Amino acid sequence: MIPEPFEYHIPKNLEEASRLLAQFGGEGKILAGGHSLVPMMKLRLAAPKHLIDLGRLTDLKYIRESDGRIEIGALTTHFQIQSSSLLKEKCPLLPETAREIGDVQVRNKGTIGGSLAHSDPAADWPAAILALAGEIQARNVSSSRWIPASEFFVDLLTTALGGDEVLTAIRVPVAPPRSGHAYLKLHHPASGYAMVGVAAQVLLNEARHIESASVGVTGVGPKAYRATAVEEALRGKAPSRQNLEAAAAHAAEGIDVNSDLYASAEYRSHLAQVYTRRALEKALERAHGK
């Protein structure tokens, strides 16, 4: 439980953090809440030579609304999101996802930005951010850009962040009227990670048919993904049990499904379908309630 030796840096502002990251190239790593990176370092699965701690960048801790969008600073903890009254009203999928993460100790320290940048294939946030068609802000010394969630998750523990870019914020649209959301998850009994996690947001039209549905899935493949075949199968359809079931059957289509000690690929695919159907049902129930 002793990591490889490393140098520790605690920049005073974002500019200094970006400069350090650019300077160290592949040997530097950003530390946010430290609840994924630090265990990995102790297990020697990660051995950065330079650790750049964002702990003093308290201005990256915020949740605010502007122009129909919610923006969340990268260092906002899971607990802050879980308990935000703004989010409960304007984007309830996020607090619902936050409360499923890890345990109390993890939620008190772990951050949304750290989790997204780490991109664990069984983490919860990627499913929600994908379902909400969110964007992720990446900044380096000289510039800043917004990366759509659909392009952010590249592969196992790999994101579209450049080697010198710091993830600084996340933004998602405010939930529209006649929409409903749900995050459903089967917890791994020991680690609390998602064996399968499905985030769904549905929008009804005036005839109370499904205008659109978006579905983010985690825990199933090497990275979280949008279940586009499910979404297409639902467009314009009546929200009947039969239609949901038929659409959810596509939940793991085209995915290289994980197989491990806890769940074979076949079982996981089945779970993905069942949790997708249930998440859609719950989201629709809530959309009808409005």
Place this chain on the structure above:
Amino acid sequence: MATEIELDINGKRRAIHTEPDTTLLSALRDQLDLTGTKYGCGEGQCAACTVLMDGSPRRSCLTRATTAAGKKIVTIEGVAQNGRLHPVQQAFLEEQAFQCGYCTPGMILTALALLKSNPDPSDDEIAQFMEGNICRCGTYPRIVAAIHRAARMMRSSAHES
């Protein structure tokens, strides 16, 4: 690259020196002899190392000592006041809510935070809040009973005062 810092632990200022890899857990145990905080797994799985930072439960094995500077840290040694056990400690004794006792300090600190935010938790609320704290002896039913007992004790003493 050792640096000297001061931490606020159980209401006292304590000086420690930190290397880049010094965790709050190792500072407490190895430098300050506060060995009530337990080293269970060291990798964030078991929560035996739980302390309160500004009132909220944290894993000290994943918390760097420097990030604890400026925060109020409470360890199990700071829970009893003036030689009197805290009701949560008393309730754990009365319910015999442990076997080997290794998880107990972390359990008690997490339970303290729970009862502060929720003075009368249900079984489900206790299970949900305490889920990160592992007891390998499996005394969970007694722990739940102890938390209910502590809640009753704390509510009745709140009425008296």
